[in-house]
Amino acid sequence: MLHGDNAQGKTNLLEAVWLLATLRSFRDSRPSRWVRQGAAGAFVRATAVGHTGTRRLEWRLSGRQRSLRLDGGAPSSLADWFEVVRAVLFQPEHVGIIKGGPDERRAWLDRAVFTARPRYLDVARDYRRALRQKAALLRDGRARDAALAPWNARLADLGARVMLGRHQVLTELLEPVREMHTAIAGGSGDAGKVALRMSSLGGEEEGLTAVRERLARALAEAQAEEIRRGRVLVGPHRDDVRIGLEGRSARLYASQGQARTLVLALKLAELVAARARGEAPMLLVDDLTSELDQGRMGRFIEVLSGLDNQVWVTTTDPRWLGPLPDGETVRWRLRGGAVFGETVRPAGESASKPLSAASDPVDPTP
Amino acid sequence: MSDFRSRDPLRHAVTQLSRFPGIGERTATRLAYWLLRQPPEVAAEIADGIQQLRVDMGHCATCCNVSGSDPCPICRDPDRDTGLVCVVERPQDVGAIENSGAHRGRYHVLDGAISPLDGVGPDELRIRELLARVGSGEIQEIVVATDPDVEGDATALYLAQVLKPLGVRVTRLAHGIAVGTEIEYADRSSVARALENRREM
Numbered sequence: 001m002l003h004g005d006n007a008q009g010k011t012n013l014l015e016a017v018w019l020l021a022t023l024r025s026f027r028d029s030r031p032s033r034w035v036r037q038g039a040a041g042a043f044v045r046a047t048a049v050g051h052t053g054t055r056r057l058e059w060r061l062s063g064r065q066r067s068l069r070l071d072g073g074a075p076s077s078l079a080d081w082f083e084v085v086r087a088v089l090f091q092p093e094h095v096g097i098i099k100g101g102p103d104e105r106r107a108w109l110d111r112a113v114f115t116a117r118p119r120y121l122d123v124a125r126d127y128r129r130a131l132r133q134k135a136a137l138l139r140d141g142r143a144r145d146a147a148l149a150p151w152n153a154r155l156a157d158l159g160a161r162v163m164l165g166r167h168q169v170l171t172e173l174l175e176p177v178r179e180m181h182t183a184i185a186g187g188s189g190d191a192g193k194v195a196l197r198m199s200s201l202g203g204e205e206e207g208l209t210a211v212r213e214r215l216a217r218a219l220a221e222a223q224a225e226e227i228r229r230g231r232v233l234v235g236p237h238r239d240d241v242r243i244g245l246e247g248r249s250a251r252l253y254a255s256q257g258q259a260r261t262l263v264l265a266l267k268l269a270e271l272v273a274a275r276a277r278g279e280a281p282m283l284l285v286d287d288l289t290s291e292l293d294q295g296r297m298g299r300f301i302e303v304l305s306g307l308d309n310q311v312w313v314t315t316t317d318p319r320w321l322g323p324l325p326d327g328e329t330v331r332w333r334l335r336g337g338a339v340f341g342e343t344v345r346p347a348g349e350s351a352s353k354p355l356s357a358a359s360d361p362v363d364p365t366p
Numbered sequence: 367m368s369d370f371r372s373r374d375p376l377r378h379a380v381t382q383l384s385r386f387p388g389i390g391e392r393t394a395t396r397l398a399y400w401l402l403r404q405p406p407e408v409a410a411e412i413a414d415g416i417q418q419l420r421v422d423m424g425h426c427a428t429c430c431n432v433s434g435s436d437p438c439p440i441c442r443d444p445d446r447d448t449g450l451v452c453v454v455e456r457p458q459d460v461g462a463i464e465n466s467g468a469h470r471g472r473y474h475v476l477d478g479a480i481s482p483l484d485g486v487g488p489d490e491l492r493i494r495e496l497l498a499r500v501g502s503g504e505i506q507e508i509v510v511a512t513d514p515d516v517e518g519d520a521t522a523l524y525l526a527q528v529l530k531p532l533g534v535r536v537t538r539l540a541h542g543i544a545v546g547t548e549i550e551y552a553d554r555s556s557v558a559r560a561l562e563n564r565r566e567m
Contacts, residue, residue, distance in 0.1 A: 077553035122555055129516040136482035147487060150480070150523035154516065 001324060002314045004334035010314035013334065014284050016044045017312060020057050021087035021282070022114075023066075023078075031061055048085050051279055055084045082118040086281035088270045090263070090288075097266065098250050098259040102240035109241055112270050113169045115281060120165045127158040131232055138230045145223070152219045155235055160212035162236040163200060170196050170241065172276070176269035183303045184261050184268075184296055194262065195244035200236065261296060271309050285313040289320050298322050376402075428499065430475045430492040432457045440464075440472055447471040449506040453496065453525065455479050455513060463511060471509070474499065479517040480524055488524060496525075500532050507535040514541045514559070540565075 002010045011027075018026055025034055035042045041062035048055050058069040068075055075081045089111075096104040113120045134151040137143050174196050181194050206214075218234045219226075226233050243250040243262065250262055267283065274281050283304070292300060297320065304311050305325040315321060318331070332341040376398055383394035401409050425431065426438035429451075433439070440446065440460075450471025454460055460473050476491045499505060510525055512518035526536045542560025 077555070079553045079555065119555060119558060126516050130520070133482050133516065133520065137487075140482055140485075140487075146527065147524075149527055150520040153523050154520050 001318060001321070001329055001331050002312065002334055003316065003318045003331065006316060008334040009337040009339075010334045011286055012337070013339070014286055014312055014314055017046075017085075017282065018087060018089055018284055019044055020046055020048070020059060021082075021085040023059070023068075023081070026089060026091065026286075031064070031066065035061065046085075050084065052084055057081075057084060078121075079118055082121075086115055086274070086279060087284055088112075088115060088267050088281050089284045089286070090267045091286040094263050094267075095256070095259050098243060098254055098262050100251075102238075105241040105243070106237075106239060108266070109166050109170065112173065112266075113165045115270060116169050116172070116273065116277070117165060120162075123158060123161045123165065127155070127162050127236070130154045130158055131235070131237055134232050135230075138226055138232065143227050148223065148227075152216065152223075155232070156212050156216035156219060159215050159235045160208055163198070163211055163215070163239070164206075164208060166236065166239070166241075167198055169273075170198060172273045173266070173269045176272035177265050180268040180272065180303065181262065181265035184264055184292075184299050185258075186295060186299050193246065194250075194265065195242070195247075197242050199240040199242055257293065257296075260292060264292075264300060268303060268307070271307055275308070280309045283307075283309055283311045285311065287315065288313050289315050289317060294322070301325075429473045430477060430495055431460055431473060432475075445470075448504050450509065451496075451499070451505050451507070452509045452511050454511045455518065455521075459511065469509075471507075474508075476512070476521070479512055479521040481517045488528075491521075493525070493528070497528065497532070500529060500534050505534055507537060509537050509539060511539040 002013060004010055015025055015027060018024070019034075025031075028034065041060065043058065043060040045058045046056075048057055056069070056071050060067045060069070068081055070081055070084065094108070097108045110120075110124055114124070130151060134148065134155060137147060137151060174194075177196060178194050215235065222234045245254055245258065245262065250259065254262060271281060271283055288297075301321060301324065305328070313321065318324075330341070332339050334340075379398045379401070380391060380394045383389060383397050384391050386394075389397075401412075422434050423432050424434075424436060426433040426436050426441055428437050428441045431438055431440070435442075447470050450469075451474050452463060452469050452471060453474045453476060454463065455476050455478060457475055460475065463469050463473075474492070474496050476493065476496075478486055478491055480486060480488060480491065496508075500508070508525070508529055510522040512521045512525075522538055529536050540563045541556075542563055543556050
């Protein structure tokens with residue numbers, strides 16, 4: 001648990017962990033902005049203990065050059081690197097997954113598919129690349145059938161893989177989402193059934209060949225319209241995740257509180273689904289301050305305590321969180337970019353007394 | 367230009383040397399000082415070698431590879447299988463496949479891959495020349511050895527699309543696990559690609 005006033009470096013620390021897990025920032029996509037002003041470069045170094053053992057990770061940026069070291073040497077592939085640290089992130093703005101546009105839902109699901117199947121990264125990247133190539137061709141005005149055919153073939157193949165990856169992971173998440181949603185919402189009325197499905201695929205299982213052929217047919221049918229409008233109109237880049245709550249669209253009908261609970265349930269479900277694969281991603285929760293009412297917050301913390309995953313939470317006021325599990329919680333206070341507090345102890349040994357604020361906790365559990 | 371040179375020859379040499387890809391100013395400076403320590407003919411020989419490269423090298427009219435003669439030595443070689451042509455993106459890919467010693471046919475250099483984002487369509491590549499070669503009748507099989515990326519894949523599909531109607535066999539280089547790599551140590555993408563490209567035994 002990382003606590004401290006605003007702008008003291010809490011999120012910075014979380015960002016560093018996320019960077020090791022995904023090689024991306026959740027704040028700014030431009031690596032040049034990750035470097036302290038006036039500095040020539042930046043680095044993040046960590047020792048991670050996980051399902052691949054004790055590993056040393058080092059990420060370094062100097063100029064525009066990124067370099068990675070895994071156990072002191074260059075990793076043989078990015079897949080090897082991503083194997084080491086897996087993480088699921090929650091930020092307050094993720095409520096947009098429920099209330100925002102389809103792009104936010106796709107971004108969440110793609111991230112979840114990547115966490116579950118790191119190879120999906122290649123497929124999603126190649127799909128986006130092929131999409132941009134075909135869009136350039138459509139705008140170029142030279143788009144004729146013979147020139148479009150190879151791009152449509154690539155898009156049908158890559159697009160089908162994207163659709164199946166999303167569909168499979170969404171299917172794996174459904175039961176865990178329901179379970180986690182009930183656990184956080186408690187008996188407060190909206191604990192009803194959550195529904196998840198892609199807008200493009202029904203519930204039925206389809207093989208790669210069938211999906212590929214269906215997408216190829218749809219691309220062929222849309223060809224004239226695509227040429228006329230200069231845009232790629234069919235494919236998983238236009239897909240949406242339908243999230244339902246008690247038989248109604250959560251995007252349209254969920255209250256702010258219900259939406260927050262649903263997002264947390266989605267994130268926790270990723271952890272539960274990972275357990276079935278023998279993995280335990282970390283959960284990074286940025287700014288858990290005024291997200292939930294006391295009842296839901298208490299149950300959320302309780303659910304977290306029951307999971308085997310390492311959880312990093314930042315908050316301005318630890319009292320919001322209520323009591324945290326004894327002996328399993330490390331409290332760090334951040335001030336001016338420096339960390340104050342306990343050293344990490346092996347599990348089982350009791351942690352020392354909290355440094356601040358939490359000495360007078362408000363008990364939110366009913 | 368000449369008065370620029372007379373001002374600081376060392377500076378000028380460093381600027382020119384650092385135009386090579388992969389050579390930064392520090393390496394260029396080291397090379398310049400090294401040249402100063404050598405007998406004068408060394409610099410002249412290097413300069414001549416570089417200059418002759420552009421003067422003497424042209425393209426083979428048949429395979430479009432860079433070559434000092436037309437036709438190039440590979441296209442002239444009577445021991446090569448004229449019915450088998452390997453299509454590559456770049457001249458340096460010819461070298462890579464030649465080094466394998468496994469290809470006994472000839473080559474065709476496309477000079478790139480289809481990439482609408484870069485304004486490169488089939489007309490910008492040496493595809494017309496390839497179609498003309500196939501049209502002359504001797505070629506039975508085209509081995510497409512474009513890169514295994516989005517552009518290389520699309521180029522391969524385009525080639526298959528325009529070549530197959532001409533009655534020529536079109537194959538693609540297999541991609542997968544590198545030789546010398548044990549399966550347990552191969553990365554996921556390679557294993558997946560190798561599985562997709564598996565062959566009947």
